[in-house]
Amino acid sequence: MITNLLMIMQDSVAVAETAPEVVETVAAAAVDYSADITANLLTTNNVWMMVATALVFIMHLGFAGVETGFGQSKNTVNILFKNTLTPIIGILTYSLMGFNLMYPGFDVPGWFGFAGFGLETSATADNSAGYMDAGMTYWTDFLFQAMFAATAATIVSGAVAERIKLGAYLIFTVIFVGIVYPIIGSWKWGGGVLDAWGFYDFAGSTLVHSVGGWGALAGIMILGPRLGKYVDGKVIDKPGSSVPLAVIGVFLLWLGWFGFNGGSVLSADPGLVSFVLVTTSLAACAGGLGGFVTGYIAFKRLDLGMVLNGILAGLVGITAGADVIEPMNAIIVGLVAGILVVISAITLDKFKLDDVVGAVSVHLTCGVWGTLAVGIFSINPDHSFLTQLTGVAVCGVAAFVSAFVIFIVLKATVGIRVSEQHEKEGLDSHEHGIRGYTIISE
Template sequence: MEANIAETSSQISNALLTANNVWMMVCIALVFIMHLGFAGVEAGFTQAKNTVNILFKNTLTPAIGILSYAFIGFGLMYPGFVSGAGWFDFAGFGLIFPENGNDVAYADGGYTYWTDFLFQGMFAATAATIVSGAVAERIKLNGYLVFTLIFVGLVYPIIGSWKWGGGALDALGFHDFAGSTLVHSVGGWGALAGIIILGPRIGKYVGKKVVDKPGSSVPLATVGVFLLWFGWLGFNGGSVLSADPGATSLVLVNTSLAAAAGAIGGYITGYLVFKRFDLGMVLNGILAGLVGVTAGADVVTPAESVLIGAIAGVLVVFSSIGLDKLKLDDCVGAVSVHLTCGIWGTLAVGIFGEGKAFLPQVYGVLICGAAAFLSALVIFFFIDKMFGLRVSEEHEREGLDSHEHGARGYTIVYE
């Protein structure tokens, strides 16, 4: 009898491991699709003369991100700190290549070590991709790639370890379910540092007037946003770190409701402010709602997720206006979407999240913000001094595609 019970228990355990691991692998694929979404949004919202440059960056960003996270960042971020909660007492660098890939002690054995690495690696690359769109159309390609290597390899995992690696912020009670701060705000702070160092595009601000620079493809940007929404179901759904049906279902419902509410918030606010039906604000409203609910998708109710998403949709409009008033040129609205709404979503956990206090959320926003912004500022500053960060005026005016790539993103050939 005891042998039968032990065998049945082992079979159930293996079945749960398989179910959890399969769900996590599905979520890896969904998060990977987000890189295609980012590529579409950035290429669609920027000028046609820079399309190849944008796509080149969005192709190399996940490649560099995954490699640097594998050999440097993953060990800094997981499995935690050597001597308890801390700031810099890391377990090591990169992957540890365990003999048994099923051994994930710090995740309660819910999935394999290799699955965990790949899921977290996709998150890491996302943080750098956020920066790409904001600094587009005037940054040197190699300068951006060097930034990506350092930011994903060192800055992102160190900050992430303070919560997800069991570090000091985790001990303070800070809650960030899937990364409103640890992924999106960290990337947003990096984007803000980049546009400060680079300055605005030529002709973007003339006196007090903001000059519109039309994107190359509204349909492409729209497809990109829907791909991001689709991928976000894995981004948040996978962050349950199991296939638990109740927890996963709640997170997916909250994620979709917040995105929908963000779209409505962006639509209404855009119409009231600009007196027109602004598709760009609706699209960024969707992304704003997704970013906003990411921190607390596991601890808020569906009704609260609607409110969080709707407020994010309003905030993204006013944030975009505020950045233009400060002459901070963000080509795709990345700072407004990921930083502004990442902060809001993190603080919202302390307002709406069951059993979550407000002050730890404030501490997390301030500490992670200071670390990410100052690190990015220093990295961009030294890249600028060593190699030069901004392209020449001639290249910027004529487009980066022809000068840096010798190709055009949109070509019509008449025979």
């Protein structure tokens, strides 16, 4: 037994003597995989962000469907024409100046900055892992943000439909998307003053939706209601051209919101992206339910339009805090938004403010609510209701005053409203020479 113990001790000494050589050999053979891991991380994140960009892009088809479905058939081509040109104008103006207005690279938080006209070149653009912590490349960043910019203008389109001159709308879109929207956005997302104050807007309840909503409100105030909309104190319904198309449009928007909110994580972080998609969907469902119940109480009928706008209201409402509001609280946010959208629509009609698709109620009213909800429900103790209210007020004043001035100038120069004859007979035949729905019988 003693002999065996001595043999074991000798073997241990031998292993100990050779251990340093083994360690050195293993260390020499080790490979540094950190560069590959970083490259794969960038690729994964960038792929998700490109998918999210595509989802936000498809929202323009959703807006086109909603606006066309809720609009009258005699104006179908006009509505589709505006909705086709809006993303075209939005993306181009954002590339020329909007991107560099929104992200000017403030040295200290400020109100205005500009990094210059145009985009980087293929030689100067930063597509490395160092750009946005490997979240995406420079090109993907631009395109994702450009889709947001075009969305803000599309909100205005739906509200002023069926009586605005096409030329006036296009001029407004160029100025509003190219200058007003990115400057306001820079105050938070570009590291400006609102960001320094602690204002929080995850994906744009205020910076996208309310800004567009304020523009829409200014537009319908200056344009006035459609002919025959308000008669002897009564609200006259103007039936839309296609209820199925409106429903398809809403579901396309819901689908697009997965990219709108999910992409705002700015990476493919599995936990946070999935969390955001859950809060987004729950708020949409609760919003639809709120619109259904409130619409039934108000109109004594099963109003599909209010259910559809309720879904959109819930989506807009949760957008500001989708990453910081717990799922059960997201249901509350969506439900309140669904109730508010109906009350807002009724209120606008009382003031004879004619909004064809309910854009002001959905995007402005519920955008404000969703931003304030961050100050109520956020899991981050640094988010305060007062700061959120201040941010809403600052952005609201800037967006509304800017849009109001643009529309007033357009009204005094090129004119903003079509003639009575064109409005009565439809914009399709007079401005486009073709109708949206044509049945040819032989």
